[in-house]
Amino acid sequence: MRKITTLLFIALFVNLANAQVQHANVIKEALDNPTLAIETFNGSDQARQKLERMFVLSGWFKVVPKEQAAKAIYKVQAAGNETQFALNLQGAGKSISSQKQASDADHAARLVVDDVLNQLFNVQSLCDCKIAFVVPDAQNRREICTIYLDGTGFEILTKNNAISTEPSWGHANAMVYTLAKNNALHIVLMDLSKRVQRIISSARGLNSSAALSRNGQFVSLALSLGDQVDLYSHDLATNQTKRLTNDRYVESSPCWSPDGKQICYVSDMPGKPSLFIVSAAGGAAKRLQLGGGECVSPDWSHVSNKICFSQKGTSGHYVINVLDMAKSGNIPETVTLAAGDWEAPSWAPDGRHLVCTRATGGQREIVIVDTWLKTFRPVSAKGKYSLPAWQPAR
Numbered sequence: 001m002r003k004i005t006t007l008l009f010i011a012l013f014v015n016l017a018n019a020q021v022q023h024a025n026v027i028k029e030a031l032d033n034p035t036l037a038i039e040t041f042n043g044s045d046q047a048r049q050k051l052e053r054m055f056v057l058s059g060w061f062k063v064v065p066k067e068q069a070a071k072a073i074y075k076v077q078a079a080g081n082e083t084q085f086a087l088n089l090q091g092a093g094k095s096i097s098s099q100k101q102a103s104d105a106d107h108a109a110r111l112v113v114d115d116v117l118n119q120l121f122n123v124q125s126l127c128d129c130k131i132a133f134v135v136p137d138a139q140n141r142r143e144i145c146t147i148y149l150d151g152t153g154f155e156i157l158t159k160n161n162a163i164s165t166e167p168s169w170g171h172a173n174a175m176v177y178t179l180a181k182n183n184a185l186h187i188v189l190m191d192l193s194k195r196v197q198r199i200i201s202s203a204r205g206l207n208s209s210a211a212l213s214r215n216g217q218f219v220s221l222a223l224s225l226g227d228q229v230d231l232y233s234h235d236l237a238t239n240q241t242k243r244l245t246n247d248r249y250v251e252s253s254p255c256w257s258p259d260g261k262q263i264c265y266v267s268d269m270p271g272k273p274s275l276f277i278v279s280a281a282g283g284a285a286k287r288l289q290l291g292g293g294e295c296v297s298p299d300w301s302h303v304s305n306k307i308c309f310s311q312k313g314t315s316g317h318y319v320i321n322v323l324d325m326a327k328s329g330n331i332p333e334t335v336t337l338a339a340g341d342w343e344a345p346s347w348a349p350d351g352r353h354l355v356c357t358r359a360t361g362g363q364r365e366i367v368i369v370d371t372w373l374k375t376f377r378p379v380s381a382k383g384k385y386s387l388p389a390w391q392p393a394r
Contacts, residue, residue, distance in 0.1 A: 032373065034092070036061040037069035042079035047105055051078060051085055054109040057150050058127055059353050059370050060117055080105065085112040094120065106152045123350045125393035131355050131379065132157065132167040132175065133366055133388040144177055146391075149368065149379060157190070164188075166387060170212025172394040176200070176219055178208050187221055189236070201234060201241075209252040213260050214302060214392070218280070220244070220254035220263050231265055233280060244282050256280070257325075258302040264288075266296055275309060288323065290332055297344045300325075302392070303351025308335075308371070310343045310356075320345050320356055322371055335371040344386065345369070349393040355379065357386055 036055055041048040055061045061074070069075050074091035084101035085108050096119045100111035110127035117123035130146040130153065137143065144158045144167045158164040162181035169175050173193040179186045187201035187210045201207045205224035212219050219234045223241075231244040231251040245251050247269065254265040261280050266273050270287065273294040278285040288295075293312030300307050305325045310318045311332070318341045321332040336342040338358075345356040352372055357364045363382040370376065379388075 033060060033062040034073040035064050035068075035071070036074040036076065036089075036091075037064050037066055037072035038078055039066055039069040039072075039075045040077045043081055047080040047082070047085075048078075050105050050109045051080055051087075051112070054113045054127060054150060055116075058113050058117060059368070060121060060123070060350075080108070084108050087112060087116075089116060089120075096120065106148075106150060110148065110150065117350070121350075126348060126350045126353075129172070129349050129391040129393060130155075131366070131388055131390050132169070133380075134165050134167065134386045136384050144175075147379070151379075157192075166209060167389045168211045169389055169391050170216050171214055172392050174212055174216050175389075176210040176212045176221075178210065187219065189219070200236065209254060211254045211256060211263075213256050213280075214258075215260060218260075220256065220265075220280075222250075222252045222254075231263070231278070233263075233282075242282060244278055244280075245285065253297055255298050255300045255307075257300055258305055264298045264300055264307055266298065275307070290321070290323070295321075299346050299354070301347040301351045303347070303349065306347075306351070306371075308345040308347060308354050310345060317341050318343050320354070320369060333371075335369055335374050336376065337374055338376065342367075342369075344388060346389045348390045355388040355390050357388065 038052055052063055056063050064072055074089055076087050076089050078087035082105050086099040088097045098112050098115040100108050102108040102111055114125050114127050130148055132144055132146045134142050135145050142163045142165050143156050144164050145156050147154045164177055164179055166178040167175055175190045177188055179188045185207040186199045187207045188197050189200045190197040203223050206229055208222050210219050210221040217237055221232055222229055223232050228248055229250045230246055231254055232241050233244055234241045249267050249269040251265055251267045254263045262277050263280055264277050267276050273296050275288040275295045275298055276285040295309050295311045298307050298309040307323045309321055311321045313319050319334050320336040320342045321334050323332045324330045341359040343357050345354045347354050354369050356367055358367045364385050365378050365382045366380040366385050366388050367376050368379055
């Protein structure tokens with residue numbers, strides 16, 4: 001059954017292959033992407049197409065045919081084969097070079113485009129960071145899988161034969177998730193570099209909505225100690241747990257601020273799910289005044305200092321809104337304009353794009369959204385995918 005399930009997961013992503021701790025401070029916004037053309041290429045047509053496609057999928061360039069290279073802002077001379085790419089880019093007063101080698105052309109293309117993004121826009125990493133998501137099998141068990149934005153590198157991370165859900169990256173090499181197994185809930189910490197995992201919370205009752213801090217020391221999570229659901233912070237170094245909220249309302253979905261000093265979370269205190277912020281050290285919480293319908297699934301970008309979240313609109317459907325925390329009294333901006341229910345947003349490591357799910361026709365697909373241009377593209381075929389989470393930069 002495992003082999004059949006794996007083949008099913010891979011088959012569902014066939015369309016994807018043909019579809020189109022960070023210190024960066026990426027704050028520039030654009031009305032459109034700068035044009036880029038691969039003016040000359042020394043190598044096979046297949047290698048050229050892989051490089052060109054990766055520039056497109058990065059979401060930072062408008063790639064034009066080489067016949068229009070004279071009018072392109074950025075002109076690229078490149079060479080490549082099955083394992084490496086080298087290029088020189090000229091334009092907008094800049095001249096940069098990059099050369100990357102990997103085990104295959106897809107990986108090399110991700111690396112070299114990431115290097116270009118770093119040199120041009122101070123984006124630390126994007127293409128070579130994975131997207132985690134949850135997929136059910138035929139028995140309605142759930143496993144956490146990962147894939148790159150170009151459709152390659154599909155992998156099943158968890159093989160628990162249970163319900164593995166709510167993946168949350170702390171940094172590039174660590175993730176926490178919720179495991180429902182043997183009629184109990186657990187919070188599991190996974191070390192991606194060593195491929196080992198351990199249970200860090202199995203308190204009686206609810207253990208859910210865990211979020212790992214960027215330094216990997218603290219986990220914020222929801223527990224039902226004392227017969228009420230509150231937010232807690234667990235110190236992995238000392239194994240001590242601290243209560244952050246104490247009320248009869250339900251708290252969930254915490255996420256950490258860029259400096260690790262605050263936590264944004266969801267509470268139904270106002271009578272509907274709303275967003276609050278509390279100090280990571282504890283104390284009084286502050287409600288974010290966002291107006292409109294219920295707000296769920298926040299994520300706080302460590303690059304742009306913006307919070308994305310899903311909010312119920314006047315039509316009854318969910319949209320993705322973005323709130324700039326650097327601007328006092330700022331009004332949230334809606335970044336999803338197409339039909340459907342847009343849910344579970346997670347920031348990309350460039351602070352510009354995000355990944356979420358879009359539900360239409362009773363099915364959900366994983367979608368990447370450009371919050372600047374308000375465009376999107378599918379990352380999966382339609383299915384029952386949920387809770388995507390983008391890996392932070394290495």
